Amino acid sequence: GEIGERADYVSTVIESEEASFGRTLDRGIEIFAGAAERAQKSKDKVISGEDAFQLYDTFGFPLDLTQLMAQERSLKVDTAKFSELMEQQRQRARAAQKDVWLSGVSNINFSASAELTVNKNLPETEDLHKYHTDQCDAAIAGLIDGDGFKDKGQIDTGAQVGIVLDKTCFYAEAGGQVGDCGIIQSAKARFIVEKTVKIANCIVHQGKVAEGAFDIGEKVHAVVSKDRNSVKRNHTATHLLQWALQEVLGKSVAQQGSYVGPDYLRFDLTYPKAPTAEQLGQVEELVREKIAADLPVTWTIMPKDQARKLGAMALFGEKYGDEVRVVALGAEDKNGINEAFSREFCGGTHVDRLGVIGGFKIIKEESIAAGVRRITALTGSALTSHLEKGSDIADELSAMLKVPSESLVERVGQLLKDNKKLAKELKAAARHSGTDSMAEARGLLAKSEKTGEASIVIGQLSTTTVEQAREAVDMLKKKAKSAAIVLGFDDDGRATLLAGVTDDLVAKGLKAGDIVKEIAPIVDGGGGGRPQMAQAGGKNPKKIGDALTRAGEIIKQKLGG
Ligand SMILES: [Zn+2]
Structure with missing residues (x-):
């Protein structure tokens, strides 16, 4: 029976609603993670008001939940901007409500007093003709503008108003069907109807006088656009x-x-x-x-x-x-x-x-x-x-890929597969070059000098990434236990210098930040960092060798003295 069907339906909706809530929550947490990451990178460590508002508006996160989650990560939330966006949304909602009340008479600005006049004085329009014909003769009963409804006077060239007729064949927006467009004309004037709406039982033809002028009371001919078909x-x-x-x-x-x-x-x-x-x-x-x-x-x-x-x-x-x-x-x-x-x-x-x-x-x-x-x-x-558009796209792809359109799906599938394979190979190649940096670093350690228990590891690596070079410094620190390390590399015309010092040597007054600060100007650059790890960049990679030599002198001076 119907009740049974409805009950089934309701239980399925509840299940899918629970599932969709779960999905929304997951997605919200993801969005929060992104916002938190951006905040971490920002100077003030603040989650933007826009992010907090999106979390609230789209994912249902109340502001205090966002604040709590931010607190856990030692972040703040821009609540002032959040409040501003909330207020803007409230205003939009109020404006939208007013629109609905006026049945979408949107390009006419009604003042508050005019709204009242509009509803009190509007005549009823006979509009059954819309079911039989797309043109009819009528008389202008009045106009609606910012001041409300008028049943006397003129409608001038260029005027943007709503025209009310005694009868019409235009369909006013209702039940999902859009209001008709078309024209209303007399022997000397033409009015373009952009939209037809209904206020109470009055049909309002909204638009603009394109040519000439109308007198209220005048006989006109109304023609609905062919769009109606x-x-x-x-x-x-x-x-x-x-x-x-x-x-x-x-x-x-x-x-x-x-x-x-x-x-x-x-x-x-x-x-x-x-x-x-x-x-x-x-x-x-x-x-x-x-x-x-x-x-x-x-x-x-x-x-x-x-x-x-x-x-x-x-x-x-x-x-x-x-x-x-x-x-x-x-x-x-x-x-x-x-x-x-x-x-x-x-x-x-x-x-x-x-x-x-x-x-x-x-x-x-x-x-x-x-x-x-x-x-x-x-x-x-x-x-x-x-x-036709779909077929044009297929033709274009077909020419681009040089296969008949019936083979397009297969061809594109193959291309995607090839692409995936290449991406995998590229990743493997990148990993391989990382292993090379590590191997080079181990080589430098093997032939490093020693001052007491401390190894002094200095040398230039082949082109690599900063991440990989840092990993190499970390690896050398662990392997040597007590070490001062300075590595440099040239990446497409740019010099990078990294220094690392183990804690026992930091205690003796040797600081990675100090080393880098002193040698960076040699490669026309600057940098710094913590006593344990520091980094610099410079414009002159040709001088990396000189900078490394100087680093060796500084380290020996500190540890020797
Ligand atoms: Zn219908």
């Missing part, structure tokens, strides 16, 4: 997609939201895990079969109870009046609505026959929240250009 294709395809998803994934799949524009369609659904590629393939197959069968689409207005009996699906949380519009796929007219394979409460615009959709492809499937998946798909001409 693509919107219709995508809206009907969204209903097909919902039907097919329920066929393949089960009746517990419910719509969570959608976007229907001229460019693509997006459908959010409740489902606890990622559908398999095979399931998505079946969904596409079902949708394409219905498109190919070119079945009719119809709609009717009926009492809500009757619609429910027919099993029309309602969006969770959406409010309907007593009368509802039902869109049916696979029915010729309202007498055939019982036989339709898909029936939904919907106020959107649709194609008359499924064949018009012309094609269907899912291009993305992703998770957007625990238990909610998002599917993005294309139809019609947007699908054709998507496929």
Whole structure:
């Protein structure tokens, strides 16, 4: 039964939610480690406010948790910047709320008093024409600008306003379907409609006067953009997609939201895990079969109870009046609505026959929240250009790699394999050169001079890395037990000098930092460090030999005296 299905669904969501919380936590700890590393390297040892905010905003780390974790590593957190970012986010949230309230009339700046006027005085627009036609004659009932609604006056060239008509064929943004674009024109003037929105029962055509001027009360002709045809294709395809998803994934799949524009369609659904590629393939197959069968689409207005009996699906949380519009796929007219394979409460615009959709492809499937998946798909001409682009890329790769396109996958696979192998070889080669530095250092120790128990190991290594040279110094210290070590090497025109002194000799006053400070100027450089280990760089590698000779003199002087 349905309750059983829902219960199964709920338990799977809880499981996947726990798993996803674990993943978020792991990822957050990873992000913290990165932030801590950056802070370690910074002068003040402070975790940036941006990092702390990201941890809070994306991974749910409260500020005191971040501070606690920072404390463990002797780091601080920039709380001032964190608070500033929190405040900015609060302001953004407030602004977004206001936008929703104004149904997205975003390019008109309403003052607070105008908002009130807008809601009190707005006329009702008759807009049933949107279901039958994409152009109609009308009269301008008024305009909306920053001061609110006006039913008298002129609309001048260049004015950015909302035009209200007595009746319209434009569709206002609702139920996921974008508002129509188009033009409103008279004999002497033209208004570009960029967006259509609904405030209460008033349809507002937002845009700009491109030419001439309008008088309020004037007769005009309104024409919806051809984009509407693509919107219709995508809206009907969204209903097909919902039907097919329920066929393949089960009746517990419910719509969570959608976007229907001229460019693509997006459908959010409740489902606890990622559908398999095979399931998505079946969904596409079902949708394409219905498109190919070119079945009719119809709609009717009926009492809500009757619609429910027919099993029309309602969006969770959406409010309907007593009368509802039902869109049916696979029915010729309202007498055939019982036989339709898909029936939904919907106020959107649709194609008359499924064949018009012309094609269907899912291009993305992703998770957007625990238990909610998002599917993005294309139809019609947007699908054709998507496929053309893909084929162009294949052609380009094919020419680049000199193989036919059907062999591209194999060829690229081989290239990746080769690349991995080369990377491995390169790593091995680098390790090998490291062993050489060690071998050279051991050679220097074997022929080193001694002053009492202490070995004086001085010499030049072949080109190597600072890390490897430091390892060599450490190794020599351990091996010799009591030693003063100075090594130098030339790396592509740059001199590096390293000195290491064992603790017993540091106690006698010999310090690696002092040695390096004195010999670094010989190679035109500078440096320093601790008594046990120090390092310098310089611009003149030709003088490394001189610097090493001088180092020997300094050491002997200290240890001899
Ligand atoms: Zn719909």
